[in-house]
Amino acid sequence: MHRLQPLLDPASIAIVGASNNPARIGGMPIAHLTKFGYAGAIYPINPKYQEVFGLRCWPDIEALPAAPDLVVLAIAAPEVLPMLRRCAAKGVRAVIVYAAGFAEEGERGAALQAELAAYVASTDMVVAGPNAMGFANLNTQAHTNFASVFNTAPMQAGTGSVSLLTQSGNVCAAVYAIARRLGVAFSHFINTGNEACVDFAQYLEYLAQDEATDVCIGYIEELRDGARFIAAAEEFARRDKLLILYKAGETDKGSEAVRSHTSALAGDQAIYRAAFRQLDIIQSHDFVQMAQLAHLASYRRRRAGKRVAIITISGALGAILADKFIGAGLEVPTLPAELQQQLRAGIPDYGMVANPVDVTGNVVNDPGFVRTALEALATSDAVDTVVIYAPGYMLDRMAGDLCAVAAAHPRLFVAIDTGAAQSREQLRAGGVPVFEDIGVATAALAPFLLWQQQRQRNRWRALRHQAPPPATALPEVLDEHQCKAVLAASGVPAAPERRARSADEAVAAADALGYPVALKVLSPDIAHKTEAGGVRLHLADGAQVRAAFDQILASARAHAPQARLDGVLVAPMQSGVAELIVGATRDPVFGMALTVGLGGVLTELYQDVSHRLLPVDEAMAADMLAELKAYPLLTGYRGRPPADVDAACAAIAAFSRAVQALGRQVSEAEVNPLLIKASGQGAAMLDALLLAPAD
C-alpha cells in the first residue's frame, strides 16, 4: 500500500473540532461526507457535542473505538502539534492540517512549521498541509475538505479518472467548479497547502500509480523537489497517463505575488517550460483550457498529430479555423492532388478542396459523399487529424457517418458545432470529441496535438537514462585557455590558438598560426577582457604582435593591479556565418539547463533563445536551433551562405557532455561566441567561461 493511501483513500475518517454548522470548517467535511454517501466510518470529535449531523460525536481521539485511517484537524495552529502527538499515540496513519498561521505567516509561523515537520519526521504518520483546504476522493466520496464548491458545483453521476492537484486551495476549488461545468468527472481533489511534510511531487507519485487516476491536471507555484517531480512525471509517461500542468508566475508581477503568497521563489518560467516539454507534460495557461484538455485526454489513444485537415460547410469558417490553427502552431497542409480529386467528385465548383475543405451546405443532401470523403481523410498519409466544423443540424446529419468512420479507423476526428447539435453525446461516445466554440477548441487542440507529435519523437527520457560521460576534474585556474581545454576535451571544437607568456612567444605563435591574429589577455581574475584593454584584433605582422603584447599587459596591470596575469592567447582571426551563445546554468529546481541563442544585443531584446534540461544530444540541439526565430540566418537567408548547422549541433551536444562531466563542480558554463562557419567548415569556440559554485 502506498504511504499516501490513508490520506487520499481513507477507510475511516475522524474530524477533530467537529461542528454542527455546515458553513464552518469543522462542519463542512462532515456535511459533505454524509450528504454524498461516504461508506467508511466517520468519527466527529468534539467534547461539546453528543451528536453531529446525526452521527455519534466523540469527546476526544483517545475515546475512539479504533484508530481511524485519517484524522482531519479543524483546529487552530497552536493546538496542532499537541494533537498530532495524541494522534500518533492513538496509532493514526494520516492527518490533514487545515490551520493557517505557519510558514505563510512570517518567522514565528515558519518556526512552528519547522517544529511540526521535525516532529512528524520522527513518526510513521503522513501529514498533509498545514494551510490546506483538504481533499476529496470523488469515487469513494471521502470528503476531507472545507471547500464550499461541493455545495454549488454539480456532483458527477458516476466515477471519474481525472485527478486535480494544486498548490492552492482556492485554485483547486476554482478549477473544479469550471471543469465540472464542462462535464469533467474527477477521481481526486487535492491541494497541498504549505507542504511541510508531503510535497507536490509525492502526491504526483501517488497519482502515477493510482488505478483510479488516468489524467492529472495540476497547478504549480513552486516545486520543492525537482528530481522527485521528474521521476513522477516519467512514471506518468511510462504508464501512458497524461499530465497537464499550469505553472503560476508567467510574468514578474505574477512571480512576485506568488512569492509573497507562498514565501517561495518562483523558478524560471523558461526552464519550467523546457522541463514540461521534455517530460511530455502538456503546459496549460488557462483553467478552461485545462478542463478541455482533460476531456480531450480520453481520446489520446487515437492517432493524431499537428497536420490538420479542416472540413467545413462554410469557406469563411474554414479560413477562420485555418488562421487559428496555424497561429497556434499547427499545420493545415494543402491536400495531395489525388485526394483533392476524390473530394471534388462530391463538392460543387464554388466549394474548396485544397484544405480547408468547404463541402458547402449542399453536402448534407448527399450523405454517401460525406462517408466517402471522411473515409478518404481517415486513410490519407497527408494529414494526422481531421476537424469538422458544422453547426447544429448540419452536424447532426453527418454524425452517423462520423461515428462509423471513427469506429473503423484509429485517426482522431474532432467536431466543432457553434449551433445546437443534438448529436453531441452520440459523437463523444462514438470517439469524436465535440467543441462548441472555435477559440476554445483551438486552445485545447493545439497543445494536445503538438503533444501527440512531440512525445512520439521525445528522445530525452531515453537519453537521460544513458550512462553519463566519465567525470572530468575542473582545472584549478579557470582562465580562458583552461576553460576551453576542458570543453575541447569533451569535443567542443577549439580554435587553433596558443598561449604566450612573452612577446617573443606571442610572435612565434602568430608566425606559426598565420596572420592576421588576435591577442587576448589570459587571467582567471579578469572577466571583461575588452574593458580591461586586454584584447587586440587584426594584428598583421610580428611587429604589431610584439607591440600589442606589451600594451595588453600594461593595460591589464593598470586596470586590475591585483590580477594574476598568465600572458596572452594568440589566435588567427576567423570569420563565419553566425555567432551563437551556448550556456548552461544551474536551475534551483531542475538542475543544469542549457540555453542556446544567436549572440548579440538584439537576441537579448527579442528574447530569442531556446532552453533544455541536460543532457542534450545532436538531434535535440537541432530542435533548439530550429526554434530560434533567427534560425533562417543559419540556412542561407537572403543570399547569405548557409552555416554549418551540423557542426553547431555537434558542438552543442559536446558542450552538454562537458557540463555533465563537470557535474557539481560548475554552477555556470558558457561558450560565447561559438563561431559557426559556412556549411562544411565547422565551428569554433572563440571564448569560453566556467564558474565554480560561489560557496
Place this chain on the structure above:
Amino acid sequence: MHRLQPLLDPASIAIVGASNNPARIGGMPIAHLTKFGYAGAIYPINPKYQEVFGLRCWPDIEALPAAPDLVVLAIAAPEVLPMLRRCAAKGVRAVIVYAAGFAEEGERGAALQAELAAYVASTDMVVAGPNAMGFANLNTQAHTNFASVFNTAPMQAGTGSVSLLTQSGNVCAAVYAIARRLGVAFSHFINTGNEACVDFAQYLEYLAQDEATDVCIGYIEELRDGARFIAAAEEFARRDKLLILYKAGETDKGSEAVRSHTSALAGDQAIYRAAFRQLDIIQSHDFVQMAQLAHLASYRRRRAGKRVAIITISGALGAILADKFIGAGLEVPTLPAELQQQLRAGIPDYGMVANPVDVTGNVVNDPGFVRTALEALATSDAVDTVVIYAPGYMLDRMAGDLCAVAAAHPRLFVAIDTGAAQSREQLRAGGVPVFEDIGVATAALAPFLLWQQQRQRNRWRALRHQAPPPATALPEVLDEHQCKAVLAASGVPAAPERRARSADEAVAAADALGYPVALKVLSPDIAHKTEAGGVRLHLADGAQVRAAFDQILASARAHAPQARLDGVLVAPMQSGVAELIVGATRDPVFGMALTVGLGGVLTELYQDVSHRLLPVDEAMAADMLAELKAYPLLTGYRGRPPADVDAACAAIAAFSRAVQALGRQVSEAEVNPLLIKASGQGAAMLDALLLAPAD
C-alpha cells in the same frame, strides 16, 4: 430616411418563391416572421399556393395591392435579374437576393453579377446580396433570412442595441448563436453576401446613424471601399458608439482560404490593425471575445484604463490574474504606500496589500472594511480599473457594497466569479460587469481597457481633418539626390552632401565637406547601388576620392550599360546610435500607410515594425518607436548613448508630410537608413527612394 432603411427596417415584406416548408429558403423567413410576431404586412408570392403559413399567398409581384418596402428573392440566380425588373416596375424600394451562382462562382457568375449591378445602378432600388443569408431586425422581428439559427438560439426577451454585421452568412449565424448563449441582445443581424450593390461600409454608415444601434460587432474578409469605411467608423466614434471588428486572414493560409472563398484579396493584416487602432475600433480575434466585448460595451461610459487594481480572496488567484493582465498588455501597478496602509488596517498579516491585494477569506466577516477598501480604490489616482475576484458566496457577501460604491463613483469595477454567485444579475444591473472565468475575462477586458486608454489620447482623427500640406511636384528624375531634396523640402533632415559630375567636382566637394567621405553613384536606373559597385566608403583624401570616382563610374557602366549616370553623391562619413527604416506604401484599401522599424536583417526576421495610416505627427511617431521591441536600443540600452529620439520623431513626421504632399504621384517612399545620432545631435537620411505608380 436613410437609403438602407427599407432593407433593414422594412414596413412590409414580400417573399418571392414562398414555400410552406419551414426548412426551405422560401419558407424559413415566413416561418420566422409569423412565429416571432413581425407587425408589418407579409406577402408570400408563389403561383402554386393560395396560402402559406396561414397567410394569403399572391400569384406574382404585380398582383400585390401595394408595392412592399422590401422583396426577398428566394429564387435561383438565372431568374433574379428578370424579377428585379418586375420589382422596379412595381415600385419596390429594396430587394434581398439569396441566390448563389454569382461572383463567387467563376467568370460566368461574375458577368451575371456585373450585369445585375449595372442594372440596379440604373434604378432607385437598393439591392442586398446576392449570395446572402438575409437580415433580421430583432427589435421589429423583421426576419428576411433563411438562418436556421433562429430556430435553435434562444430569442431575446426585450429589445437589443448590438448590431451584428458580417461578410459571411455562416459567421453571422455562428456569432449570433454564441452571443445569444452569453445573453447579448441584438438590434440587427446583417450579412452582406457578395456586396454587388451595397458594401460593408454602407451598412456600417447606416448603423452609425441608426438609433437602435449602440454597438456593432462585425466580421470582415475584405473592405471594398476604405475611405467610406473610415468615414463610417469616424461617425461611430463621433456618436460615442462602439465598433468591434474581427478581420479574417490572420495567416497566409487563412488569407488564401478567404481569397478562394470570396474571390477577394485579403488586405494586409498589419495595415488593418493600424487602421482599426487609429479609428478607435476594438479588434477582436475570437467569437466569444466579440460577444463579451459587446457585453462590456454597455459599461463603457464608466471611467477605466489600463492600470488595474486586483482584489482577491486568494493570493494564488491574485498572482494568476496579474500574470494574465500583464501578459495581455495591462498594468498592475504597486499601490501607493498610503493606500497600502489604509488597506492593511483591515487585512491580516498573511494577506497582501501591494497589488494584487489579497484581502483573504476572513474579510467577508468584516463588511465595513470591504466598503472602506472599495471606496479607497474608487478614488485613488494610482489605478484606473478595479477587478474583484471572489468565488460564489464570497462575491455575494460583497455585492451590496460593490453596487453602492459603483453607484457613488464613475470608476469601472469588474467582478470575476468562478463559483456560482447568486448576485451576478444584481451586480450587472448595478454597473458591475461579472465574468465567470479568468481567461474569458482577460480576453475581453484587456482590449476594452486598452481601447479606453487609447481613445483618450487618439490624435489621428483630429489630425486627419487638418489642412494637408501644399502639394509638391515630383521631380522628373528620381535619383537619390532628387528624392532626398524633395523629402528635405518637407523637413526630413538631410545629410550635408553634394552632387559631383566629375572627379574634380568630387574632390572639391570632399574638400569642402571634410574627410573621410563616401561616394555613391547617382542614377535613376540603379536601385541597388552596392551590387553595381557604385558605393565607396571611408575615403580619406583627394587622391582616394579621385580614384573612387573613376572606379564607381566604370563599375556602374559595366553593371548597367543602359543606365543614365548623373555622377556621384559625395557625403562625409557619419555615425550614430541607430539606423531606422522609414517607409510608406500604398495599401489597396486604406491608402498610404507608414512603416517604421530598426534597419537590419534581424528586424525583418523578428517582424519588429510599427504601422500607421497617414498622416503621422511627432507624438504618433513617438508611439510608433516605443512600440518596437528594439526601442531600448534608442534609450541607452546597456551603456549605449541614448539616441536623439525627438529628432527621429520630427524626421518621421516630416516624412509623413512629404508623402502627403506628393499624393498620388508616388506609390512608395522610403528613407533607409535614417541615421539617428546621439541625444541632441539630430538625425540624417543616408539614403532615400521615391517610386511613381507603375501605370
